[in-house]
Amino acid sequence: MKNKLNLGIIALAVIALSSCSNKDEVSTPEFKAGAIITGQTLSGSVKGTMESGKTYYFDSKVTINANDTLVMQSGVKLLATNPAAELIVKGVFISLGTKQRPNWITGQAADLNPGAYKLTTLQDPNTDPGLMPTGKLWGGIQCESTCSLLDIKWTHLDFAGGTADALNVNQGYVVGALLFNIMFQNPNGILILEDSWIYGTSSDAVRVNGGKVHIMRNTVEKLAYNDGDGFNVKNSSVGDMAYNLIIGTAKGGTKVSNKGTYGSVQTQIHMYNNTYVSGGFRSIDPDRGANANIEQGAKGKVYNNLFVNCRTGLRILENPAADFANCFYGNNLSYGDTAAIVNEFYPATHATAPQTTDIPNPTSFYPGFPSTYTLGQVYSAPQLVGQNNPKFVNFPLPVPVIGSLSLYNFQGSYDFHLAADSPAIGKGNTNFSAINATASLTNQYLKATVTPPSVDLGAFPKDGTGNQHN
DSSP states (O other), rough: OOOOOOOOOTOOOEEEEOSSSSTSSEEEEEEEEBBBBOOOOSSSBBBBEOOOOOOOEEEEEEEHHHTOOEEEEEEEEEEESTOOOEEEEEEEEEEESSSSSSSEEEEEHHOOOOOGGGGOOOOOTTTTTOEEEOSSOOEEEEEOOOOEEEEEEEEEEEEEEBOOOGGGGGGOOOOOOOOOOOOEEEESSEEEEEEEEEEEEEEEEEEESSEEEEEEEEEEEESSSSOOSSSEETTEEEEEEEEEEEESSSOEEEEEOOOOOOOHHHHHHEEEEEESSSOSTTTTTTTOOOOEEEEOEEEEEEEEEEEOOSOOOOEOOOOTOOOOGGEEOOEEEEEOOOHHHHSSSHHHHHHHOOOOHHHHHHHSSSSSTTTTTTTOOOOOGGGGOSOOOOEEOOOOOOSSSGGGGGGOOOOOTTTEOOTTOOOTTTTHHHHHHHOTTTTOOOTTTTTOOHHHHHSSSSOOOOSSSOOOOO
């Protein structure tokens, strides 16, 4: 059956021993599906396995047909030589990089001269190749409704995007629309994105129109020029978004909605232990710019997050309304370097209710809280500017020049682990569990690695179990 995730396809895959390029190294097992791809260039319809440590190229739309599987073993590079290059996934796509041997899908130009593309200094969005609306190096991973499994681990997905053409209509786009880095749209399918990097997109990093999702321990930077979210899910999407570092989004970081008719399941996402930095400042919509967001009939939990210099705070939408009775949140720390930011920790235009488990405690800026508090109450709290610094190991807070705040939109050499005296240590809620919507996938190579909620806030808890990227 289709809702069995085409596991018959995966069952045909064999686990093979793949030799490393250095003959003195011990061979390690690598997942394999079908035959090893012998050529260097992918074109047309493809299936099989890209062999560990090798570099491949593509210059046009490459299709993985329904009932076919394409695998990237560890240490593989897939480089686009033309911005028209895309992966169109009708079947199964699997990228199994490792911490020691990550995979890359990006443009050949960025691979040859990474310093010219992946900038690590403050840069005007109009001249930053990661943010400019033109100049993307490949078209992203575009899945059709028959894609039963998209499984991406320890993989760099850089400079993806562009605009949709007539051949993208089958993936749900309108001609001329901005392409998402990843489009997934099968409510019975599985999307696993873990321990990976996304840098410099045209629009959303990931759009899910239905699916069982596991999005965990990723780093996303410089997302979109002026219209795009980090992880954006719609109707019939269920799962977890946790331990992600999301820095420099155009709009929101994690967005959850039940909008659409992609399946028969109410959208439910747990968003916990994420670190959101400098989000929302490039949004063309003045009401956007949240870090985490639940809206239009969706439900979920939002706990243990760090919201740092984001344009607005946690956004529980009142119209179209989220499923208020099943939205649970708290134990989040908010920090701002301007009065405009701190006065939006709880946006008065939305239905986010202050929680006494949050930092700062609402009693410090809502006089008479909670007895005289009313939902949507406006407040002014200039005393909160620069307070409750999460104390990252290496990141400038307060920012040296307030006018440059939005330009801190990359990880670079910054270290978002918590210093020993951080107020975020020990303030988390561990009395809930991950949804673990992808638990049916049990293959040792393919299954998700679920990290439960931490007693520390943010993506980098002190016990080292969270985001592994710096």
